[in-house]
Amino acid sequence: MFNFNKDKTKYGLLPLNKGSNSETSHIFVNGFMSDEKEDYKAIDWQNGLEKFISSADKKFIYKWESSFDYSKLKNHIPFKNGFKHEMKKIKHLLPVGASLSTVARLNPFMILPTSFSSFCLEEWKISKENSIKYGLSLAEEINTQKISNDKIYLYAHSLGVNLVKNTLLELGKQNIFVEKVFLFGGASCIKKENEWLNVCNLTKKGVYNFYTKNDSILKYIYRTVELGSTPIGLVPLGLKNDKLYNKDVSYTVKGHFEYKKNLQTILKNLEL
Numbered sequence: 001m002f003n004f005n006k007d008k009t010k011y012g013l014l015p016l017n018k019g020s021n022s023e024t025s026h027i028f029v030n031g032f033m034s035d036e037k038e039d040y041k042a043i044d045w046q047n048g049l050e051k052f053i054s055s056a057d058k059k060f061i062y063k064w065e066s067s068f069d070y071s072k073l074k075n076h077i078p079f080k081n082g083f084k085h086e087m088k089k090i091k092h093l094l095p096v097g098a099s100l101s102t103v104a105r106l107n108p109f110m111i112l113p114t115s116f117s118s119f120c121l122e123e124w125k126i127s128k129e130n131s132i133k134y135g136l137s138l139a140e141e142i143n144t145q146k147i148s149n150d151k152i153y154l155y156a157h158s159l160g161v162n163l164v165k166n167t168l169l170e171l172g173k174q175n176i177f178v179e180k181v182f183l184f185g186g187a188s189c190i191k192k193e194n195e196w197l198n199v200c201n202l203t204k205k206g207v208y209n210f211y212t213k214n215d216s217i218l219k220y221i222y223r224t225v226e227l228g229s230t231p232i233g234l235v236p237l238g239l240k241n242d243k244l245y246n247k248d249v250s251y252t253v254k255g256h257f258e259y260k261k262n263l264q265t266i267l268k269n270l271e272l
Helices: 043-049 070-076 083-093 100-106 114-144 160-173 193-201 216-225 260-267
Strands: 012-015 024-029 058-063 151-157 180-184 207-211 244-248
Touching: 012 114, 024 114, 024 160, 043 260, 058 114, 114 160, 151 160, 160 180, 160 193
Parallel strands: 024 058, 024 151, 151 180, 180 207, 207 244
Antiparallel strands: 012 058
């Protein structure tokens, strides 16, 4: 049994509509920097999906440690040493002939102060590690809350996609399959093809990978912190699998945080 120390009063699989006797469960997982407030009821998910899922179905939000330690942020105020001082630190990183304004437009992460950038990188590393640990923990909770026999639908955004991937791989070890998985703007590396193939095969009706070419967060910042790796929220998963459905939603979704407000539009032609 997987186990690690977590505050069970703040984190874990929390029901949004207690008392439901439905045998269908929907689980929502948010991404990086989305550590929810105590009164968070996943209204953004629920409103976006209200036309597609029954109000009688069980609904859960999975809360996990995904945010900055804001208590440390005050020590990393951008440019507190002055703009010129910080620019000197990154001047050697600029491409030959490139102006600072051009680089700032293409990859704003590069012009952040080095101390602040290091802080962000460290917090990303912690959250990414948490996405693995909490992914395994979610698999265990699905068992302990006795919904493993339900028709389970998983919905994940951003780094929550990496969490859900690890959940599915762990469930596979227990021969537990889910109905469908919906991935939005996934901040998870495209290269681990064997893992993604396993994820597809651990669903009964498929994995839907929604991506947009307009995602500056994934295009520049993710690739910077992940040393050039390409995330699945930016391009289609290039796998040959009958249970994989890549959906380019660039025409509707113009940025990383635009998915949930556009759920009804991007899902309207799908049978959930």
